[in-house]
Amino acid sequence: MQTGFIYSDELTKNILREDHILRPMRLRLVYELLESYKVFSNKSAEILDPKIATSFELMTFHSRDYIEAVSAFSRGEDLGRQHRYGFSDWGDNPISEGMYEAAALAVGASLTGVDALIDGSIDLAFNAGGGYHHAASDYASGFCIFNDAVIAIQKLLQKGVERIAYIDIDAHHGDGVQNAFYQTNKVMTISIHQSGDTLFPGTGSTDEVGEEAGIGYSINLPMPPNTNDDIYFDAFMKVVPEILKIYDPEILVAQLGIDTHINDPLSQLSLTTQGHNRIVKQIIDLAPGKLLALGGGGYDLSAVARSWALDYATMAGLELPNDVPEKYSLEYGIKTLKDDEITGSNNASIKATVQKTIDTIKENTSKYISQ
């Protein structure tokens, strides 16, 4: 399998304000970690240079009004109107100079992946600088300005792809992507996330199943706080392979947020880097020969660097030694790719809650989409 890691130094520039918890700089840590393992000297792994998305490409999802507003705010103009579009100085989405170009480049990077998948030069593409799954058509939400996942899927649809499955394993519900395709069966969205009762954006319950032609094609698997590797893996395996078998997608788009990690400061799931990677291995195996992988949330920088390096190596068919090369380890204080195993957290009440959720999803699936 030929793989592309989409990267340039430009992608590591801040999108939101400099002091924001979402730091695109984390991509450099991923890239340098892969470099330290000499991953890119393998034939199966190449670096793809991202190009910036045009306003026409952004308009395949976002309103012209919103795009023009983001452009004005990015130049420091018209700031009095920012609240109308989800921006504020004190909230999740503070304005910064140049944010239009930075956000449009993150979208362009995902479209670079789509182009390489469509022309057949790449089988698996990874834009770790993407996955802005909360952005809506006309407002910013949850650190997300432009929704690269939706725009990438729109482009695949324009190219004639008939069935696209989107799998979102970020700790937060993939609401922006689900909403964009809520009424179509051409895109199946599957989001596994910490339950909306306990985490932003509050949506993503099992009864959000889609509408009209899309009924049954939105699937949500909410998890209780403290869900660990084994419970998460078990739930994934009981739900996702069967649904994909029924749906039979032509291409898979996956958002690989790593804010599910036990050390993440914004959410309360308890995955390790190797637990996350075990899920990503399954996603790669389930992909029908074509996978567009996107980054997403992830606010513990060590977990981000280690997880996405592991994920990309898995895509490229490489097994990296657990001990991080010395130079990198000395520079960043990161010693191993995998975490210590977490033991003794197989909580019976979490298991029971998750099993109920699985049962509900299975009922919905047989009601709406099974033949």
Ligand SMILES: [Zn+2]
């Ligand atoms: Zn997230």
